[in-house]
Amino acid sequence: MSLRGVLLDLDGTLFDHRSAADAGVRAWLPSIGLPATDEAVARWTALEEPHLAAWRAGTVSYPEQRRRRLREFLGTDGSDAELDAVFAGYLGHYEAAWRAFDDAADALRMIAAAGLRTAVLTNGSAVQQNRKLARTGLSGLAGPVFTVDGLGVAKPHPDAFRRACRSWGLAPGEVLSVGDNHALDVVAARAAGLHAAHLDRPGLGPLDEPCRLSSLRELSSCPVWP
Ligand SMILES: [Mg+2]
Incomplete structure (x- = not known):
């Protein structure tokens, strides 16, 4: 054949993806009042796959896996709308580096x-x-x-x-x-x-x-x- x-x-x-995600998180963190340390970047990166895996397994929606990643990263909670707004900030920086x-x-x-x-x-x-x-x-x-x-x-x-x-x-x-x-x-x-x-x-x-x-x-x- x-x-x-x-x-x-x-x-x-x-x-x-990796370069864009890295540039995105480094630009995003200061915009939410957090220093863009290597440790923070590594933690944000490490949280990507486990939450995407939950979406792929069909246990959560796509927006919900983003909120769960954000909650775990920030260690704080918020309404869906608040979390979505914070995540949108990251997405803007990520997409700018595509x-x-x-x-x-x-x-x-x-x-x-x-x-x-x-x-x-x-x-x-x-x-x-x-x-x-x-x-x-x-x-x-x-x-x-x-x-x-x-x-x-x-x-x-x-x-x-x-x-x-x-x-x-x-x-x-x-x-x-x-x-x-x-x-x-x-x-x-x-x-x-x-x-x-x-x-x-x-x-x-x-x-x-x-x-x-x-x-x-x-x-x-x-x-x-x-
Ligand atoms: Mg690949």
Whole structure:
């Protein structure tokens, strides 16, 4: 079965979420009267994933996971409206720092030039992820965007990949998954029958991964590439 599509992760793969989140929180903290220390930034960062995981598991709404993160971070409570207003301050700074990785647009054009389709599979929310693609100029290049909201299941569940492929009209064996998270984007994709490549920008491994890329520009070095 030959390759027909490349299914890309968004955060950490096409979109530089970590840099934007870091810049966002450092600008935001002084605006709410808190010093932007490394410790405070690290604490805010560490609280991101546990609360997003609760939303992905379907136990809380998307706005509610933000309020819970904020309550835990500040150690104080407030009405939903008050917490939403404080979180909006963070979002403003975060969004002001949004940018795609330098290799993202080139890679999407290279994939298309090879005769392959592109799509995005992300554990983020549909509204925010589509906004990221639009704001960074990638919407027209990225193809369909598959999210937890639409699929009803998140990576690393293999059904996230199977359902995305079905919606896309491709068989798992015709698709290459590419992402920065080895467990979510590579191991889980292979469990669903896809090919996979690990985008290891920082070079942290795992070093025995057979398809390891330091940049999206290296995609054509994948053994499955046409
Ligand atoms: Mg990622």
